[in-house]
Amino acid sequence: MSGKPKLHYFNGRGRMEPIRWLLAAAGVEFEECFLETKDDLIKLRKDGSLLFQQVPMVEIDGMKMVQTRAIANYISAKYNLCGKDLKERALIDMYVEAILDLYELLMAHPFQPEDKKQQHFANLVDKATNRYFPVYEKVLKDHGQDFLVGNHLTRADVQLLETLLMAEECKPDILAKFPLLQSFKARISNIPTIKKFLQPGSQRKPPQDEKDVPRVLKIFY
Known part of the structure; x- marks a missing residue:
């Protein structure tokens, strides 16, 4: 049933x-x-x-x-959020695994003890802006499409958007140096089902x- x-x-x-x-x-x-x-x-x-x-x-x-x-x-x-073939699925899996690494840091931030919160925040921002976001910025530039993989919405786009919005909740200007991610955020946020959510x-x-x-x-x- x-x-x-x-x-x-x-x-x-x-x-x-x-x-x-x-x-x-x-x-x-x-x-x-x-x-x-x-x-x-x-x-x-x-x-x-x-x-x-x-x-x-x-x-x-x-x-x-x-x-x-x-x-x-x-x-x-x-x-239909997992790509059209094995290669696309592999790319999606790679992108999502890294997104989840950052997501875990973001999710843990509110629960840090007061004496460790500042250090955790600094580590989070450093990893977001120096390790993860530059990669997705480059992926969008090199791929030249509206989406991370192929030319259609996949799990990677959805989970990257979720994580970008969480990062902005922690630090509103965290995307300042990433114009393609800013455009991506606006574009994916406007997809009707996501806009509704x-x-x-x-x-x-x-x-x-x-x-x-x-x-x-x-x-x-």
Whole structure:
């Protein structure tokens, strides 16, 4: 039986947010089942829903899928976001893996202890502006298309846009030296399904901050 995908996670970004983005970009409506307490997580574990005892978990096409990359790969393949051939898929995988490295840094930033927050921020900005963004700027220049791979929207575009917007939340001028990334951001943000997801009231989650820590700890620890 196949209905809307059902996403099991807490009501926040975390590792589920890239999955929300991919479904939204594909124009797929989804339901969310939020974990509010540790008992909610224990219940999923006890009923056998979590293969490795952890979330995110997505119910889709009769499966209870876990592991973020596996879920994202499935959604990308199902909704034509994974390229037209093996070479394009390899490029997408390379770009996405690096995007996820930066995403992890961005996601961890609000949860840093106060005495380490400044150092973490400096490291984040350094890696974004000296390691990752120059690569994507060059890819866009060399490729000469509106998208990172091929001439159509893929998972790499969606996840790069998500990460660029998160980086700007941390440092609003972080793209100042990257004109092609600025144009990319504006262009991909204007794709109708993505534009809709960026509007207030969508299922996109707001930035996380220190006040979210006790809520998350209550569920997972």
